Amino acid sequence: MKKPTVIWLNVTIFLVTFLIAVIAVPYRALTYGFDNAEIIFALLCFIYCGMSITAGYHRLWSHKTYQAHWSLRFIFALGGAFALQNSILHWCSDHRIHHKHVDKNDVDPYSAKMGFWYSHIGWMCREYQASRYSDYKNVRDLQKDAIVMWQHKHYLLLTLLMNIGIPVAFGLWHGNLINSLLLVGFFRLVMSHHTTFFINSLAHIWGKQTYTDKNTARDNGLLAYLTFGEGYHNYHHMFENDYRNGIRWWQYDPTKWLIKSCQWLGLTHHLRVSPEDKIEKMRIAMTLKNTKAKLITHPNTEQTLIYLQQEYELLVSKINEYYLVRKKVLQAKRDHLLAEVEKSDLMAQYQELKQRLTEQRRSWQTLTEKLG
Template structure:
């Protein structure tokens, strides 16, 4: 089978920038050094690129998980050009194909089942799917966004202005052009590239399948630290329309925090979240599946599986009851249908259902501990 044509420009850019970052930057650090201002400026530029991809390209444009003010969209568009990862239109088109056909080799642009190298960077070094560069039918909604189309039309110019202009301007201001080009230009770009690429590669092979095993995506808190919260990838692949990836308060997701903070500044709106009962039922279904596999070879497997399924069914019933009543309670408070909600019958029912759910959760946990 004939291999796809090599994209020599991509090979050149990725190779040269990596070699400079790996050789020239350490050599310059050893022989000349970088001062604190230069290092902080490089970190700020790295964060700007990363957040433009995660908050802009990914959660805003690819998945439409919230709406953003035009000023914020311009910031994302410039940051995306700075990150040098193609236009928002093209990036979003590729990403929607990835979600629609995840893990399907030769359809998913960066299928993890084609190996780590392919999903990380190899898919961009050969012309695997040339038709992608002509067909934007899956992003017609984005073609109505004037800022997206402005960036797409002037993408090459914007990448040159951002990737050379920012380091040059900083170098002129700070007084060391070479240091600026190496840190803010090359090293920042290489780190931005490969931390983003980790989401396509490592986040599909390393971590836990917390909510679904229907695809290779994994949840990994360590990766989340380097990818601005994108490491909770298993959650994202089952609930892609949620503006959050790390849904727990303790999970590192600065992209989520940034989007939420911008809501208070009236820069973002209509933030979409997944109902908690759907999240909990998805998590419990995976707990059930893992334990079913664990006890499949047990001598009393049939009896244990029956008990496990019964406990699971009871827990799901209680979860449904609890969240249905909680929704009714919230609606009552919002609509002021009950004069004194805290002393109402619905509150009493809510507290009783909450108690029963806690008892069922303890029973479920006890069952799992006995199976361990």
């Protein structure tokens, strides 16, 4: 089959900016140097671009995991243009197709099964699915957002103003235009591009399948550091409507922290989270599957598998019992019956089930670690 037409504009942008970032920037650093103000400002711009994509394009507009004040949406819209990753409307359309048809090579815009190069950057270098640039049926909800449509209509102008205007303005103010163009302009842009692209490529190749193996998405804590929390990608593909990617307190997810902080300021609301019991059951189901796969050569395999299955079913039943009573306790507290609840049989039952669940979790962890 004839290869699709090369998108020379994209190829030129990617190639020229990359060469300047890896050749001109290091050369300038060695021969002239960058001062602290330039480095800090470039880092701040990188963070602004990255968070505009993760908190704005991704978690706000693509997945509607929360709602945001118009001022925050406006800031993200400008940051998205600064990141030079297409308009909100088009980016979200692509991403929703990716989630709906993940790993289907003929539909998924950046299917990881097409290889690292294709999913990382190759899909943007040729007209593989030209219809994507005119069909926005899957983002009709976003077409009702005035800021989204304003950015889409004026995207080219906004990208020029942000990517040229900000480095030039800072360079003129700081007194070194060349340094600013190289560091704030080219280097920041290349870093912004490729750290985001890692989610389409590396996050589908490298890491753990903690919650599902029905798609190629992986959880990778290291990638989370490079992508403002997006590295917990296996979780995200199972629970895409959750505003969090790193659900544990110790997981690095600054996008989650930003969204939650903005809620305290009244800039975000209706933050969506996935049910804890569903998350836990998905995780232990994968643990069961992986442990069973390792038991093929285990002595007394049949008896061990039976015991493992029994322990799994017991854990699931205790999870169901605990969260059912927990829901009743929380509802009573919401109904302002806290004093009554604390002294009730319901609370005693809740505490007993919590203890039993804790014990069963420990038993399950000990068993799977021993067999694994």
